Amino acid sequence: MMKGTKNRKNFIILPFRSRDVARIEKMSKEMSKEMLKEFSISNYWRKRLDDFSITYNKDGGFVILNGYQSSSISIDEQHQCKYVGFFEFLRFRGDYFLSQVKKVIYGYKGVSGEKKYNLLVNKFRERYEARVFNDFPLFATQVSVYEWFKVYENFHIIKDLNRKFDSVLEIGSGTCILPALLKKKGVVEKYTAIDLPFFIPHGFLILNHLTDNKKICLPSELDMNCWFKFLSSDDYKDSIKPNSIDLVINITSFGEMNIKQVQDYFLFIDSVLKPGGVFVCINREKKKVNFDQYPWPNHGYKTVREFEPFYSRCGSNKIFRYPIFSRIIEKM
Ligand SMILES: C[S@@+](CC[C@H](N)C(=O)[O-])C[C@H]1O[C@@H](n2cnc3c(N)ncnc32)[C@H](O)[C@@H]1O
Secondary structure: OOOOOOHOOOOOEEEEOOOHHHHHHHHHOOHHHHHHHHHHOOOHHHEEEEEEEHEOOOOOEHHHHHHHHOOOHHHHHHHHOOOOHHHHHHHOOOOOHHHHHHHHHHHHHHOOOOHHHHHHHHHHHOOOHHHHHOOOOHHHHHHHHHHHHHHHHHHHHHOOOOEEEEEEEEOOOOHHHHHHHHHHHOOOEEEEEOOOOOOOOHHHHHHHHHHHOEEEEOOOOOOOOOOEEEEEEOOOOOOOOOEEEEEEEOOOHHHHHOHHHHHHHHHHHHHEEEEEEEEEEEEEOOOOHHHHHHOOOOOOEEEEEOOOOOOOOOOOEEEEOOOOEEEEEEEO
């Protein structure tokens, strides 16, 4: 086993209610992975499809969500915190090679990947650690420092816009920890999330757990009283009224789609955003689709803010060469 990998895990364990499982099973029957392969999914996600699965332990009353690339350091291990991974491996190959690789990959501002990661961990302790344990005591140790950092920094990016968002649309909501926090802190009211059908059950189970089972609707369910509604990425276009959304969010997701999907989403965002509504887009500069390839509108919008978030270069297990950009635009 490679040094450091013993602390890695790629699953989340949660309690579940039988009635929720029945709902997920119904949804999964309607949209199996095989069917999904026929639908619109980028090559990036098609390759990752088989990594994700859900195992129910019905007797034990818990569920295991597989597929998350959790980090080599999770929140409960941080006291022996140490960046382990690619660098540790390279060390065995000699310092000269390592320094050359570092120069090519991480030449950015002369700060090494390890230092950047440690900076993130130190900042995390300073800013967010106590809050995570306070806000999500039963879930705090389940995801990595990087994930929590990202959630809380993104939360502040949205909260600092100083508005109450009655209707929110998130495209690619993933584990749904951000909407759980936004709801908990009263920043948002009603929330719609579009995601790949196989990811929705993961987000649903986590969100249920984090929001004390407040009413959430799966794609084929209808309940006017639900605060959160999931829509499938294959069937979302007629489900949201034009000019009805105050805030649209896309975080580290457009970069992993294909260009056609991103173009379709930009058209959709333009149609559903209310005048005065904002779009918060936080994505890596270069990925499968680069930030500057997105079809940014050249009129009818003003830019509210552009910046690089603190967690920009860090990932759960690696340091990235290209930064993450945040751009917030407002519809006039
Ligand atoms: C890297 S995850 C990011 C999740 C979350 N936004 C976050 O920052 O933690 C990318 C998300 O985009 C979703 N996604 C990928 N292709 C999509 C598509 N065509 N439509 C909607 N969501 C998609 C994935 O299922 C996943 O939930």
